[in-house]
Amino acid sequence: MPEPESSQPPQEQQPTALAAEDLGFERFHSVLHKRTVMSVSGLREEVLSLYHTWRGCCGVLLFLYSVILAKGIENIRNEIQDTMEPLIDPVHGHGSQSLVNLLVTGHAVSNVWDGDRECSGMKLHGIHKQASVGFLTLMESLRYCKEMSLVGPESPSEQARRVFQSFDPEDNGFIPESLLEDVMKALDLVSEPEYASKVLTPKSRPGQDSGIPDSFPIYHYNGLKQSNHNERVEYVEGTALVLGFEDPMVRTDDTPVKRCLQTKWPYIELLWTTDRSPSLN
Structure with missing residues (x-):
């Protein structure tokens, strides 16, 4: 400093x-x-x-x-998978995954999955602890990558979606009946055959708080002049509405900003204070 x-x-x-x-x-x-x-x-x-x-x-x-x-430079070197990889791309100036993870979680690991994994005898380090902030990427909405649960706080409904997706990797919206018992086990539900034959819709308990706000303020910033109205760089304020599992009757927009947030909250709507949605370009 x-x-x-x-x-x-x-x-x-x-x-x-x-x-x-x-x-x-x-x-x-x-x-x-x-x-x-x-x-x-x-x-x-x-x-x-x-x-x-x-x-x-x-x-x-x-x-x-x-x-x-x-x-500590030595600590960062010990956490990075490939020490020859620069933290900042010399051509495009993009931060590496190790740099992003360092800024978000405090650890310069090179991967975004939960914990460590082994691949052909090589130990690959991932995220070990829940961070107080998260990082969303438009690349996930394009299915170029998949963030794991420790990158951002996971609610019960998000846990259910994650488990369902693990049994439906192609996102067809269907899970074979033969896998129902396995799905219920993954969700820590009663999974005996006599119970697995019947699926009941759970009711919310009175006074139970899901921990997910119905709405929260959202701020967008794009430092590129050409991506701002009248080439004036400024913050854009809005309100995000989290709608749970219900698909909204009316959609507000289908912008990259919204698609990025949908990787965390699939049914979310954005209401901006301006008459135009901000740009990610």
């Missing part, structure tokens, strides 16, 4: 050299300074004291370097 160049309060601090818009690559690294803090409150104070620096053109790099140093 860079040293502040002024002892003035944050609101009066003058921009440092790191905040300059025309700062070159070599100049940027020549003026970097490392500072160690021992508490969250100390970290917050340091960040606020360097507000102009973090807000500058190199703020993202400062954040990335701080995360890497806080985690």
Whole structure:
């Protein structure tokens, strides 16, 4: 973390050299300074004291370097599957899966499945612990990849969908009757043959909270000028409505933003405060 160049309060601090818009690559690294803090409150104070620096053109790099140093370079190397793979793609500038996992979960593993797996004697590391934040990708809606349950909090209904999909990998919407007992076992339900022959619709218990809000605020940000209305980069605010298993009678839209969120909440509707849906492009 860079040293502040002024002892003035944050609101009066003058921009440092790191905040300059025309700062070159070599100049940027020549003026970097490392500072160690021992508490969250100390970290917050340091960040606020360097507000102009973090807000500058190199703020993202400062954040990335701080995360890497806080985690430890050697620890990151031990967690990455292929140490020859760069954290940032040198051609397109995309973050690798290891970098995304590091920022979301604190571990730079290269995979998104639950726990570790073995493949031809090789141990492949995945996600071991539930993170407080999640990461959704449009690639999953296109079936290029599949996120696992530990990437985001899993509700009972989502667990049921996951189990059903494991017995219906082609997404046909049907499970053979012969597999009903196995499905009920996977759901931790009574699975004796005499019970498996009858499927009852469970009723919600009075006062039982599913833990899933009926609605929540949603904010969208796209930093590309050409992807914003009138090429003005700004946040777009909206409301997400989670409808459970019921397929809505009226659909609000079918945009990439919605399809991305549907990988987590299949029956979700989005109501934006603007007259146009934001773009992911």
